[in-house]
Amino acid sequence: MRQCLFTRLFSLALLAPAVSMSSAFKAVDGSNVALVATPSASRTNDSGPTVEAINKGLTTYDSNHWNSWGGRAPYPATVTYTWPEPYSLKGMRVMWWYDRTEKNHNDNVTLPASCAIQYHDGSDWIEATDLLDGQNRPISSIGLEGDATGYNNTVWNDVVFSKPIVTAQLRLSIMRDGTGRNGVGINCWDVFGEVADPNLRSVSITGSDSVVADRQLEYSAHPVSATLQGIAYSWSLNNANAQIVGSASESKVKVKGVSGGDARLSVTVTHNSGVKTTTAAKAIAIKPTPPTEVVPYLTGTAAGRAPILPTRIVVKGLRFDTPTPATEGAFNFGEEFESSLAPVVWDMSSFSAADYAADKVGTTFEVKGATAPGSRAPGRPAKAVVTVNKPAPAPDYNHSVTSENVIFDDVFWKPKQLVNAGATIDHAIVMLESTAPNRYAVQNLKNAAIRLDAIASGDDNPPAVRYNGFVFQESDLYKTLEGFAYNLAAVWNDPSVSKARKTQLQNKLDEWIKAIEAIQYADGYIGAAFSARTNVSAGGAGNGQHRWRFFERHEMYDIGHFLESAVAYTRYSIGTGQNDYRLYEVGKRVADHIVDWFGPNGKRVEVPGHQEVELALMKLATLVEEYEGAQAGQKYRDTAKVLIDRRGRTTGQYARQSGYSAGSYSQDATPLVDETRAVGHAVRAMYYYTGATDVAVTLPDGHPDKAAYLAGINRIFENASERNTYITGGLGSGETSEGFGNDYGLRNARAYTETCAAIAGANWYQRLNLYYEDAKYADSYERALYNGVLVGVNLSGGLFYYACYLDAGPNNRSEWFACACCPPNVIRTIANMGGYMYSVNRDKIFVNMYGGSTGKINVQGGNVNIRQVTNYPWEGTVKLTVTPDADKDFSLNLRIPGWIKAQKYQQVKITVDGKEIDSTPSDKGYVTIAKNWPVSGTTIEMDMPMEVRFTEADDNVHYTGEGQEDWDQRDKVVVERGPIVYNLETAGVPVSATEGRDARQVVIPRSMKANARFRSDLLRGVVSIEGDAFWGANKEPQRIELTPYYAKNNRGADPSNLGMSGTGDGSTSSRVWANASGRGVLIRGDKNNLAVGQKAKLQAAPKVNFSESDAANNFVWTVLPGPGRNVIQLDGAPQAGQTDSAGPGKIGGMGKTRSASTATYRALRAGTATVQVTMRNSRNETIATDTYVITVGGR
Structure with missing residues (x-):
């Protein structure tokens, strides 16, 4: 970096030649007054350079200095200095910036073809004449010299004004020496002079x-x-x-x-x-004032359903915003906004139910109305044109039962939803409405509305308004609004939540909805950063002076979250009888805007900078068709698909007018159908894969893209779940920015595992579960929800994690974040938990999760009520009462959780009205009960064994580099029970009644006897796991108590603090993957209770240190002597094999495949038998033994 800062007086002789690296002005006195000028330019390269760099007194020789590359803007380009008062200017000098030395080029930045110096005389621009070079030789304009290196140019071009120029503005009018995207550039521009005569002239x-x-x-x-x-x-x-x-x-x-x-x-x-x-x-x-014209509102309605009429209608001729400047290039980003949305009053007597009756399918009718009194154009006739469509058929694919139909009343989710609907929502309101720096989510909308209101009042120079925070700040408001809707739906009929509280929340929703409506453009667009015309670029790029110019500004991401909130709010409002369609109307308008601009036949070929809108359009399409009939939402599906198809393609028909391309970071380097692994930013990836799955499953069978989509999705899921998912369900290793790194690069202390990524992952897995009707995907989202998501908020609901580490020293949650995407995401997810419980495919109900609740499920037009009574996840017993409104034939499919396969005893007992049935799950993990279900009700009872599990680490997850120990999971274990991952923290390693030890120094012996017990007095009610372990290098005996990972850091470092308040952070250490010692083998069996003649399949799974000398070589199976010796017998020779344990959804959790042995035993007679396996190494030494008890009843 070179300094170009000069002393105040210049009386040194000018060095020859006239252009030089180091120059000074003979007979020119004055300081470099450019340092106090404000620079501006007629055009600046959109990719990051700034005109503000040219007068900072520094030259850096990089492309951050001003240049005009990239567009066909009119030339000459002008660069202007403006002073707050007139200066008497004596001379100046310019150092050009360029990155190509050839002239007459159609790209790059080159030296100018010419440059004129102009000053403003108070009324017009005047060209400066009588110029001298540094040796007092007359010249006609400034020099255009530079050295041969371009990037490192150090040549100054000097000019002396023979007569001082008195002005407050000086500019360079620069003509380029090229075509196309060719531009010119300035590294540094100094101007020398002094303040002019301070008199009125x-x-x-x-x-x-x-x-x-x-x-x-x-x-x-x-x-x-x-x-x-x-x-x-x-x-x-x-x-x-x-x-x-x-x-x-x-x-x-x-x-x-x-x-x-x-x-x-x-x-x-x-x-x-x-x-x-x-x-x-x-x-x-x-x-003259342009005439106004009320644009007819075009909509549809399902036959037999009254149309949803808008509260506002488009009126042309009412300016909503000031024009954006025209640009030249591949696309003109300039726009005018001469239409507005005006309130409308409909004449409900102008149509009748006969107009939308079943026999009117395919016809249209009109609803008459007028713009409302008091609006900007009152009393203008208005009309809505309504097309009557066939009602949308019942879905012929598996779909989730939405959360307003599932109400929890259990010991686990209900308390969390109440905290979420109470303290967390209140905290979010304060944070979102705060005007502190990096908050401002609501205030940004209100400020934008202030500016737009001024324009509506006729002021085309509206006051500048403040925009604070990230360019996508409003998305936090939309996610919270969505959470509001889910929360209100969940507690609407809960007597423990007062009517006043519900009214308070609804009033806040009303306030926010009005703020959103106030900034919606007539064409549907919503974007606070643009409406405020902010140049803030935090979290994005470019400026807010145009819509849809810089796709890093995440306008479509914001709109996607808004659409999700609109769908949620509408379902809540209709479900509670309020019938408020305001956000439905706003949502349809903005979705239509996306279709018109970026759909298959849209104005532009672009992709979102941050995916989200794709899945949101798919949600909206479903809702629209419920109200407006078959195919009414197809345009939204088509647009979602085209946005996906464009990713990874940037040439030919896919060339983007904005030039945006984000590479693998934003999943934009390879088309979905060609992708082989999860790449890039984890949250963007999960939203993208979710939207793509939504699109794929709704494509008709035989569609040429369906198989290609699903093949790509399956490859990505296999890679993500088997090699790039943490045991908590977390995603994003931190090797790359918030994203996926190399396979198995699952560091613990630097595990990024953003809360949003776990949430987005859970949503994707649910979509896969819906399509494939395979419980392994429900296993994945259950793991994420109970662990990687819930850890994102503390028990009292006011502190949050963004990154969720698996190995940490002091690691407190925060009350909010500048980029606060995670807290609102947690709010909406906890509130929407009911939406993960059930799904329906025609005459099949799937029970995908367990929790005390009441569900209302529509099965082929008839209502089925399901009541669950259970203490899951703390206990494995579940009682379901199934009561249809009328006798009905259908099948109930009960998910058998995948974590059961990792246990010693895996046999699940299921009874239907007291009669035991075969509980062997299908290959896809469900037990199906197909029958005629009476209106009197049917009781199903499940008993799922729930053991403490020591999950072995995957040997692939290791790195031998110095200082990278957190990347090595070899010889470590995680303690699990049911769907819950456990964590050890300081308070769980007591050295005294009030002092805990560093949890990271605990060593858990594989032989540790683990005692699981429910403690209502600990962390608001959890099952904790106690046992005798070791601590430190000397392996001191240490009693430990592990608690759920989701509840970490709620009780400080004091063992006497039981964390019931849920407000105490301050833990000084925590660890999920604990060091392990000892060697072991575990027998797993599919059945331990047999009838005579039945068989049990047992597998011996090694649990050993990472050491070749400990590797299992052979296994010896025996039935121990005693009364049960002749109860069972070996059915054929044991089979050598491997444990299938590569991935969180597979047997053994995260463990790598290891040599194992399988034996099958047949039941001969009633009694109890004990099977033992002995595991030996290659030297035939016994490594470990384990036993398995089998009970045989009668035939």
Whole structure:
């Protein structure tokens, strides 16, 4: 980095030649006044350079300095310095920036073809003449010299003004020497001079040459010198075609058009110096007010259903926002916004039920109305044109039962939902409405509305408003709004939640909905950053002066989350009888905007910077068809699909007008159908794969893309679940920015595992479960929900994790984040938990999760009620009562959780009305009960064994580099029970009643006897696991108590703190993967209770240190002597094999495949037998033994 900062006085002789790396000005006195100027440019490269760099007094020789590359904007390009007062300028110098030395090029940045120096005389731009070079030789313009290196150019081009130029603005008018995307650039521009004579000399007026009648614009007076104090201003107009609004005695004035014609605006400036009084005038054309036109509202309705009519209608001729500047290039991003949404009142007597009766399918009818009194265009006739469609058929694919139909009343989810609907929501309201830095989510919308309201009132120079935070800040509001809807649906009929509380939340929703409506454009667009015209680029790129120009600004991501909130709110409102369709209307408009702009036949070929809108469009499509009939939502599905198909393709028909391309980080390097693994940012990836799965499953069988989509999705899932998922269900290793790294790169202390990624992953797995009707996907989302998601919030609901580490020292949650995507995501997920419980495919109900609850399920038009009574996940007993509204034939499919396969005893007992049935699950993990279900009800009881499990680590997850120990999971174990992953923290390693030890130094022996017990006094009620372990390098005996990972860091480091308040963080250490010692073998069996003649299949699974000398070589099976010796017998020779344990959903959790042995035993007679297996190494030494008890009853 070179300095180009110069001393105040310049009297050194100029070095020869005239252009030089180090220059000074002979006979030129003055300082570098460029340092106090404000730079601007007519065009700047969109990719990051900034014009503000040219006068910082530093040259850095990189592409961050100003250049105009990338567009076909008009040339010459201008770069301007503006001072707050006139300066007497003596000379200047420019160091050009370029990255290609050839001239006449159609790309890159090259030296200019020419450059003129111009100054503003108060009324117009004047070209500077009488120029000298550094040796006092006459020149016609500034030099265009540079060295041969381009990037590292150090050549100055010097100019001396033979007569000082007095001005407050100086600019370079630069002509490029190329075509296409070719541009010019400046590394540094110095100007030397001093403050001019501080006396009143002249005045000029700046502002638009025209004003529209009934609108107003701002005009400014610019006296010379601008620094004078006590200047008096007097503005006037020469006729009544325009009028002054407000004060006429300030430096700025508002002028409102009244009627067509011309007007002349004058200002007189008075001061007791210089000329004392001076005047200026400006001609203004007054344009007539454009006529208004009410645009008919086009919609549909399902036959037999009254249409949903909007509360607002589009009126042309009512300006909503100021135009965006035109641009030249592949696409003109300039726009005008001369239409607005106006309130409308419908004449409900203008149509009847006969108009949308079943026999009217395919016809249209009109609803008459008028724009509302008090609106900007009151009393204009309006109409809605309604097409009557066939009702959408019942889904012929598996779909989830939405959360408003499943209400929890259990010991696990119900308390968490109440905290979520209470303390967490209240905390979120405070954070979202805060005007502290990096909060502002609600205030950004309100500020944008202030600006738009001013424009609606006729002010085309609206006040600048503040926008704070990230460019996607409003998405946090939308996710919270979605959570509000789920929460209210969950507690609507709960007597423990007061009516006042429900009213309070609904009122807050109303306030937020109005704020959203206030910034919606007539074409449906919503985006607070654009409406505020902010240049904030945090979390994105570019500026907010155009819509849809910089796709890193995540406009479609925001809209996607808004659409999800609109769907949730509408379902809640209809489900509770409020019938509020406001967000449905707003959502349809913005979705139609996305279709019109980016759909198959849209204006643009683009992809979202951050995926989300794809899955949201699929959700909306389903809702729209429920109300508006078959195929009414197909355009949204088609648009979701085309947005997916474009990713990874950027040329030919897929060339993007914006030029956006994000590579593998945003899953944009390879098309979905060609992808082989999970890549890039984990949250974007999961949203993307979810949307793609939604699209795939709704494509008709035989569609050419269906098989290709599913093949790609399956490859990605296999890679993500088997090699890139943490045992907590977390995703994103932190090897790359918030994303996937190399396979098995699952570090613990640096595990990024963003809460949002676990949530997004759970949603994707649910979609896969729905399509394949395979319980392994429900296993995946259950793991994520109970562990990787719940850990994201503390028990009292006011502190949150963004990254969720599996190995940590002090690691407290935060009350909120600058990028606060995770807290609202947790809110909506906990509130929506009922949506994961059941799914329906025609006459099949799937029970995918267990929890005390009441469910209402629509099965082929009939209602089926399911009541679950259970203490799951703490106990494995579940009682289901199934009661249809009328006798009905269907099948009930009970998921047998995959974690059972990792246990010693795996046999599940199921009874139907007291009669035991075969509980062997299908290959897809469900037990099917198909029967006629009576209206009197059927009782099903399940007893799932629930053991403490020591899950062995995957040997592939290791790194031998120094300082990377957290990457090595060899010879470590995780303690699990049911779906819960356990964690050891300081308070669980007591060295005294009030002092705990570093949990990371605990060593768990594989032979540890684990005692699981429910403690209502600990962490608001959990099953804890106690046992005798070791601590430290000397392996001191240590009693430990493990608690659920989701409840970590709620009780500090004090063992006496039981964490019931849920507010105490301060844990000094925590660990999921604990060091392990000893060697073992575990027998797993599919059945331990047999009838005579039945068989049990047993497998011996090694549990050993990471050591080749400990590797299992052979296994010896025996039935121990005693009364049970002849109860069973070996059925054929034991079979050598491997444990199938590569992946969280497989046997053994995360463990690598290891040599194993399988034996089958046949029951001969009643009694109890004990089977023993002896595991030996290659030296025939016994490594470990285990036993398995089998009980045989009668035939």
